[in-house]
Amino acid sequence: MPDFSTNAILLKKIEFGDHDFIISFLTKSHGKISVIAKNAKKSIKRFSGSFDIFCENYIQCSFPKKKKDGMIILAKSDIEKGFANIRYDVFKTAYASFWIELLNFYLEENKSQVDLYDLLLFSLEALNSDTISKEVLNLLFQIKFMGIAGFAPNIENCDRCQTFIDDFEQNSIRFDFKEGEIICKNCLSKSSKHGMTISKGTLKQLYWINNSDIKKADRIKFSSYAIKEGGILLEAFIPFHIGREFKSLKFLNKIRNQVKI
Numbered sequence: 001m002p003d004f005s006t007n008a009i010l011l012k013k014i015e016f017g018d019h020d021f022i023i024s025f026l027t028k029s030h031g032k033i034s035v036i037a038k039n040a041k042k043s044i045k046r047f048s049g050s051f052d053i054f055c056e057n058y059i060q061c062s063f064p065k066k067k068k069d070g071m072i073i074l075a076k077s078d079i080e081k082g083f084a085n086i087r088y089d090v091f092k093t094a095y096a097s098f099w100i101e102l103l104n105f106y107l108e109e110n111k112s113q114v115d116l117y118d119l120l121l122f123s124l125e126a127l128n129s130d131t132i133s134k135e136v137l138n139l140l141f142q143i144k145f146m147g148i149a150g151f152a153p154n155i156e157n158c159d160r161c162q163t164f165i166d167d168f169e170q171n172s173i174r175f176d177f178k179e180g181e182i183i184c185k186n187c188l189s190k191s192s193k194h195g196m197t198i199s200k201g202t203l204k205q206l207y208w209i210n211n212s213d214i215k216k217a218d219r220i221k222f223s224s225y226a227i228k229e230g231g232i233l234l235e236a237f238i239p240f241h242i243g244r245e246f247k248s249l250k251f252l253n254k255i256r257n258q259v260k261i
Helices: 088-107 114-129 135-147 187-191 199-211 212-217 225-244 247-260
Strands: 003-016 020-027 030-037 056-062 072-081 172-176 181-183 196-197
Touching: 003 030, 003 114, 020 056, 020 088, 020 114, 020 187, 030 056, 072 114, 088 114, 088 135, 088 225, 088 247, 114 135, 114 212, 135 199, 135 212, 135 225, 172 199, 181 187, 181 212, 199 225, 212 225
Parallel strands: 030 072
Antiparallel strands: 003 020, 003 056, 020 030, 056 072, 172 181, 172 196
């Protein structure tokens, strides 16, 4: 296979031996890839400053000449965007770490995911520049991620009887985690035990951002209650659906609780 160059966001880095790193990138052209950076601890010229998590880099890669099943070799990496404002803020770091851990776990290797790359880059840029509040940005990232990944919840109507949310009589609505949908009170007996109750207003705002152009995200106006309630819903539903707990999400909740004290 031919060598290639692409923009890439660093997802994970682990030490390999005394001098090397194995790095997971989400790339613009090849999706998620794992590469080996040989002698990276010694080679300042080839990799200087580009191995921090969240960084967007321009990378040059080559395939091994002798071992066809060997790891892709990272020949050079130049930092494009360092997102320093994220790194110096513990809350921003926690949010970005959650997004990175989620994508790193979910994505398959060598499968192009341009939409998810663009979503992550947009979210990191907005988080770094404070153009959108980090809490709203976290809702936006999660619900857009689910839509791209193909398991966006149905928060428009009751899937059993097709009643639209605007026609629900109750303001507190049951969301079923197992089915990924809202349920009206007339169909509530068919709900699984996995889920939570959430307000109609919060669901309607989540529906709005899910169906809006991401470029208009800076216009989103959420009440503090909707932000909190929407976050609880999405941060519970995604791990339930994927079947994994995220260390970064536990850390985020820990520092949230510390701030309350």
